[in-house]
Amino acid sequence: MTDQDQATVEKTLESRPTLESEINSARINALELKLETLSLITESLWNIIQESDVQCSEDLKEKMADVIDQRAKRDSIKVTCQACGSDQKASASYCNHCGNKLVYSGEISPFDY
Numbered sequence: 360m361t362d363q364d365q366a367t368v369e370k371t372l373e374s375r376p377t378l379e380s381e382i383n384s385a386r387i388n389a390l391e392l393k394l395e396t397l398s399l400i401t402e403s404l405w406n407i408i409q410e411s412d413v414q415c416s417e418d419l420k421e422k423m424a425d426v427i428d429q430r431a432k433r434d435s436i437k438v439t440c441q442a443c444g445s446d447q448k449a450s451a452s453y454c455n456h457c458g459n460k461l462v463y464s465g466e467i468s469p470f471d472y
């Protein structure tokens with residue numbers, strides 16, 4: 360192998376995304392999708408509120424505190440991974456420990472997707 364070939368191989372290897380960077384990209388894409396979904400839900404609900412006669416803008420902080428409590432309760436609901444036996448959040452689609460698909464038969468808030 361010539362020095363130039365060696366340099367080309369090294370450059371190719373450097374520019375190849377590592378598994379870790381590919382996983383991080385996938386996670387960022389999933390987070391962006393989740394953020395977009397939540398933004399759509401929020402704006403839609405806000406429009407519904409504004410179109411109704413309810414005057415709840417001033418109640419928003421109080422409602423946010425309620426939602427924080429509700430989320431804490433939902434986060435405490437666990438499901439046991441069938442593959443590794445670890446406890447996972449019921450809202451999670453995949454096990455954080457082994458990657459197995461999780462099955463939860465209870466109700467999950469659309470805000471937890």
Ligand SMILES: [Zn+2]
Nearest residue numbers: 440443454457
């Ligand atoms: Zn698992």
